[in-house]
Amino acid sequence: MREAEKLATYDGPDRIISSFEADLLLKKSTEPIFKAKSGFPTLDRLLGGSFEAGELYGLSGPTKEGKTLFGQSLSVNLDNQQIPSLWFSYELPTRQFLARFPELPLIYLPEKLKAHALPWLEERIYEAFLKYRTRVFFVDHLHYLLDIARLRNASIEIGSVIRSLKRICVEGGFVGFILCHTIKGRGGPDLSYESIRDSSFISQESDCILMIRRTPEHGPNRAAIRMEFHRRTGVMEQGLFLIKGADGMLGECVIDDRPPARERADLA
Amino acid sequence: MPDSCLTPAEQERVHAYDERTRKEIEAAERPPTPPDAMKELQEALEGSRMDCLRDLQEDIAALILVRERWPDNPEIRDRSSFHITMDRYQIEELRKEIRNARS
Numbered sequence: 001m002r003e004a005e006k007l008a009t010y011d012g013p014d015r016i017i018s019s020f021e022a023d024l025l026l027k028k029s030t031e032p033i034f035k036a037k038s039g040f041p042t043l044d045r046l047l048g049g050s051f052e053a054g055e056l057y058g059l060s061g062p063t064k065e066g067k068t069l070f071g072q073s074l075s076v077n078l079d080n081q082q083i084p085s086l087w088f089s090y091e092l093p094t095r096q097f098l099a100r101f102p103e104l105p106l107i108y109l110p111e112k113l114k115a116h117a118l119p120w121l122e123e124r125i126y127e128a129f130l131k132y133r134t135r136v137f138f139v140d141h142l143h144y145l146l147d148i149a150r151l152r153n154a155s156i157e158i159g160s161v162i163r164s165l166k167r168i169c170v171e172g173g174f175v176g177f178i179l180c181h182t183i184k185g186r187g188g189p190d191l192s193y194e195s196i197r198d199s200s201f202i203s204q205e206s207d208c209i210l211m212i213r214r215t216p217e218h219g220p221n222r223a224a225i226r227m228e229f230h231r232r233t234g235v236m237e238q239g240l241f242l243i244k245g246a247d248g249m250l251g252e253c254v255i256d257d258r259p260p261a262r263e264r265a266d267l268a
Numbered sequence: 269m270p271d272s273c274l275t276p277a278e279q280e281r282v283h284a285y286d287e288r289t290r291k292e293i294e295a296a297e298r299p300p301t302p303p304d305a306m307k308e309l310q311e312a313l314e315g316s317r318m319d320c321l322r323d324l325q326e327d328i329a330a331l332i333l334v335r336e337r338w339p340d341n342p343e344i345r346d347r348s349s350f351h352i353t354m355d356r357y358q359i360e361e362l363r364k365e366i367r368n369a370r371s
Contacts, residue, residue: 032336032337032339034336082328082332082349082352082353083332084328084332104363106325106328106356106359131326131329132325132326132328132329133328133329133332133333133336
C-alpha cells in the first residue's frame with residue numbers, strides 16, 4: 001500500500017510523462033543535434049543528409065574487402081569537416097593503421113588497447129569526448145570486444161555488446177561504427193546483413209547496416225557498398241560504388257551498369 | 269679623404285662577413301656539447317613541442333565545443349573553423365619539427 005502511494009506521487013527524473021510533455025521538453029532543449037556528412041554524396045542522400053547523434057552503424061563484409069579502408073576514408077572525410085573521430089583499431093597495429101593514411105588526419109586512439117573490456121571502451125569514448133570533443137567512434141572489430149575463449153552463447157553475448165554500444169551512442173550523443181566479419185564464404189553478390197557472423201542481434205540493434213564488397217567485375221580497386229536498411233530514413237537495399245583513389249582512400253564513383261546504347265535499342 | 273674606398277653597401281657586406289667569421293671562430297673554439305647534454309636538450313625540446321601539440325589539440329576541442337554550441341551563427345562557425353585550421357597547421361609544423369629533430 002505504501003509502495004503504491006509512493007509510486008502514485010513519484011516525481012523522479014525517470015517519472016512517466018505524456019507524449020505532449022516529452023515533445024515540449026525536447027523543443028525546450030537548446031542542445032543542438034550532432035550531425036556529420038559521410039562525404040560520399042549518394043551515401044549522404046541515403047542517410048537523409050548526414051549521420052546523426054545516437055546512431056550505431058554496423059559495417060560488414062568479407063575479409064580483405066575494404067571494411068577498415070572504408071572506415072578510414074570516412075574518418076578522413078569527417079576530418080575534412082573538422083570533425084575528429086576516435087578509433088579502436090584492434091585488427092591493425094597502430095603503426096600499420098596510421099601508415100595507411102596518405103596524409104595523417106586528426107583522429108584519436110588509445111595509446112594502449114584493452115580487448116574484451118566494454119566498460120573500458122565506454123570510459124575511453126567519454127575521455128576522448130571530454131578532452132577532444134570526438135563524437136564519432138570506430139571499433140575494428142566487434143569480436144575483439146568478446147572473450148571468444150569464454151564465449152558460451154555467441155549470439156546472446158554479441159547482442160549484449162551491441163546493445164551496450166547503442167546505449168553509449170544514445171546516452172552520449174555519439175555516432176558509432178562497429179566493424180564485423182561475415183560468415184566464411186558468404187561473399188559475392190548475394191551478400192546481405194544475414195551474412196554477418198554469429199548474431200542476428202547486430203542487425204536488430206544497429207540503426208543501419210552497410211555491407212561492403214570488392215567488385216573486380218567493374219575494374220581494379222572498385223568496391224560497392226550497400227545500405228541494407230536504415231531505421232531513420234527507411235532506406236532498404238540501396239547502394240553506391242566506390243573506387244580507391246591515388247591517395248589510397250575510397251571515393252564514390254559512378255558505374256553505368258546499363259547495356260550499351262545499341263543493345264538497349266535492340267532490347268526495346 | 270674618406271676612411272675607406274668601399275661604398276657603404278660594400279662596407280656593410282664586409283662587416284657582416286667579419287661578424288660571421290668571428291662567430292664561426294668562437295664556435296670552433298668552444299668545447300663541444302657533451303653528447304649526454306645534447307640528448308637531454310633534445311628531449312627537453314621534444315617535450316616542450318609535445319606539450320605545445322597537446323595544447324593545440326585542446327584548443328581545437330574548445331573551438332569545436334563553441335561551434336557546436338552555436339551551430340546557426342555563421343560568424344562563430346567561420347571564425348572557429350578558421351582557428352581550427354590555423355591550429356591544425358601549427359600541429360603539422362610541430363610534427364615536422366619533431367620528426368626532423370629525431371632524424
